[in-house]
Amino acid sequence: MTFGGGGHTKAILNLVPEVTVLALDRDPTAISLAQQLAKEYCGRVKPLLGKFSDLEALLSNMDIKPGSVDAVLLDAGCSSMQMDEAERGFSLSKDGPLDMRMDGERYPDMPCAADVVNTLDQQALASILTAYGEERQARKIASAIVEARRVNPITRTQQLASVVAGSFPPAVLYARKDRLQRSAHVATKTFQALRIFVNDELNELHTGLRAARSLLAPGGRLCVITFHSLEDRLVKRYLQGEDLSNLDHFSPRKQGNGKPKLVDENRDRRDVYWLPLQRKVITPERYDVNENPRGRSAKLRAALRC
Missing domain, CATH: 3.40.50.150 (Vaccinia Virus protein VP39)
Structure with missing residues (x-):
């Protein structure tokens, strides 16, 4: 398992x-x-x-x-294996459809990550980012997502990463560090939260x-x-x-x-x-x-x- x-x-x-x-x-x-x-x-x-x-x-x-x-x-x-395949939509470093479903082939009608970011209201999005990503800037990111989708639906991983990045000053875009003290993109926790939510x-x-x-x-x-x-x-x-x-x-x-x-x-x-x-x-x-x-x-x- x-x-x-x-x-x-x-x-x-x-x-x-x-x-x-x-x-x-x-x-x-x-x-x-x-x-x-x-x-x-x-x-x-x-x-x-x-x-x-x-x-x-x-x-x-x-x-x-x-x-x-x-x-x-x-x-x-x-x-x-799932992270390395851009078409699965798990990785923010590789452009692909904003999917993130681990078994989307089996359940094509199951909501994907794009459905979540384009349909849920700002409060619901912020709650997901807080609960599943432990993201301190959840409200700011949720607001940026709602504003961006009014112009165009968010359907690609790189598109979402750019929207999240746009809600932060350029100086802090890679200010976060991972456990190896390497720079981590500010959208990392957002992607984690959406993946966990989509796959329950x-x-x-x-x-x-x-x-x-x-x-x-x-x-x-x-x-x-x-x-x-x-x-x-x-x-x-x-x-x-x-x-x-x-x-x-x-x-x-x-x-x-x-x-x-x-x-x-x-x-x-x-x-x-x-x-x-x-x-x-x-x-x-x-x-x-x-x-x-x-x-x-x-x-x-x-x-x-x-």
Whole structure:
């Protein structure tokens, strides 16, 4: 969860000769790669086309029962394969249609990023940028988008990047820094927010975590890789036992008097589902980042199913 380009799956197959990998991805392009890999490894890969929220139904159709899976690797977010293809509309550095749908081929009527920026009102746009991009200048950017679309619809990635850039003074266009202290475009958070919103990524992540809990056998391992603070915050709270069903889980918790309790100390121990495998989140070493700069923001959390 998800298969992506198959890098993790190949590593698992080569490390554990007897393993069978159930490879889930919502992107038909990724599933075609999984199907090729299944041929190379004599059926040890079972491609599954669908979202995290489809997983339990897909496995039920394969007669795979709850509590029978040994391990789950959940790799959240957008894949490099999707980012590198300009026509998918994920990258602000490459001009393409403002799409951002991970499975637009399957659901052609599903709203794309262009539909969002051209139809929602200014307040709704600002809310999306704040919630999913943690963008401090959300109101300013939303205002610029609304003004620009009155002249021409915003349909291209470079067009949107220019609109966002136009709402900032030229001196701060690349003033933001990433984790490698490299200049980051001011529209980066806007693109992230739209992508997460269009693909309903945080709700899918939450659903995927719950599916993992149901499917894993006692003692089974869950490993989750996230790439931004919204995802990691959700995973951290979930593994600590917090009920996220009615929680505004994508925004920082409002601090009251003293540190909030994440878990009820008097809760029945039967409700404790996870035993953390390490005290702190695992982040890439310097050599990892040098080898794969896109992994610079990755965070790994791992736990045993109790």
